[in-house]
Amino acid sequence: MNTQNPNNIFVFDMDNTLIKTDKANNLAYSEAISSVLGVNCNIENGKRFTRNELKELFPQLSQAQIDEIIERKEKYFGSYLNETELNTNLFNLLKRLRQKGLHTILLTNSHSSRAISLCNFYNLTKYFVQRFFNEDCIDNKYTLLKSLGYDLQNVILYENEEASSLEAVTNGINLDNIVKVEF
Numbered sequence: 001m002n003t004q005n006p007n008n009i010f011v012f013d014m015d016n017t018l019i020k021t022d023k024a025n026n027l028a029y030s031e032a033i034s035s036v037l038g039v040n041c042n043i044e045n046g047k048r049f050t051r052n053e054l055k056e057l058f059p060q061l062s063q064a065q066i067d068e069i070i071e072r073k074e075k076y077f078g079s080y081l082n083e084t085e086l087n088t089n090l091f092n093l094l095k096r097l098r099q100k101g102l103h104t105i106l107l108t109n110s111h112s113s114r115a116i117s118l119c120n121f122y123n124l125t126k127y128f129v130q131r132f133f134n135e136d137c138i139d140n141k142y143t144l145l146k147s148l149g150y151d152l153q154n155v156i157l158y159e160n161e162e163a164s165s166l167e168a169v170t171n172g173i174n175l176d177n178i179v180k181v182e183f
Contacts, residue, residue, distance in 0.1 A: 007154045010097050011145070012128075014108035015048075017160040017181045018087055018094070019118055022048045024080035025073075029054070032072035036065060077114050081121045087183055090158060091124070098127045106131040107141045109164075142171035153177075 015021045026043040033041040037058070043049045054069060055061065061069075098104050104127060108115050112133035119125045137144045146152060152172035159165050160181045169175050 007151070009103045009105060009145075009150055009155050010094075011105045011107045011155050011157045012090070012094060013157075013159045013161075013164065013181075014106060014110050014115055014118065015160075016183070017158055018090055018106075018124075019122065020085040020087065020183050021118070024077060024083040025049060027080045027083060028073045028076040029069070031076045032069045033058075035072055036069045074111060074114060078117050081117065084118065084121070085183070086122050087181065090181060091122070094124075094127050098129075103129050105129060105145075107145065108132070109134050109137070109141060111135065140167055140171065142168050142173060146172065 012018050015025075023045050026045055026049045029049045030041050030043050033039065033054075041057070051066070051070060054066060058065075094104060106115070106119070106124075106128045108131075110118075110133060112135055115131070115133050116125075119128075119131070125131070132141065132144055138147075142152065145155065153174055155168075155173050155177060157165075157168055157173055157178045158181050159168065159178060165175075165178050165180065168178060
């Protein structure tokens with residue numbers, strides 16, 4: 001990986017890459033399920049609870065109930081920001097890259113309200129030239145970069161998920177330019 005290329009763009013994923021968010025996500029889901037369904041739902045913190053798990057756990061839910069739970073989960077997430085954890089090594093790298101004047105981008109599947117609240121909580125906004133959220137993506141986050149004129153061969157991607165890494169490669173990011181991030 002040639003990180004010295006002045007045309008490189010350094011792209012950071014958020015959830016469980018730059019910030020560990022599973023615990024806050026799961027607590028917000030527990031609270032949302034409790035408030036909508038009136039049942040206590042203790043979600044294990046070793047794995048991220050998702051919409052798919054919600055549908056599997058409660059197959060009888062109507063779409064309106066699912067939407068209400070998700071809406072409340074997003075609203076409650078902000079009260080659990082202290083349950084998130086900044087990846088300090090990756091943050092220090094982000095800070096150094098930005099201080100050198102290099103092009104840094106936050107590219108996340110998170111919705112803007114949640115991602116912005118996390119950026120504000122950890123004072124990250126000033127370290128990104130641009131930030132792109134779920135609402136910005138029509139197809140996927142990598143085709144968004146292409147549509148904005150970025151040369152994906154110059155993208156250095158920091159990502160934790162194998163599926164997202166494979167999607168990045170499928171869309172034109174060089175496998176050698178993907179840095180697998182673990183906490």
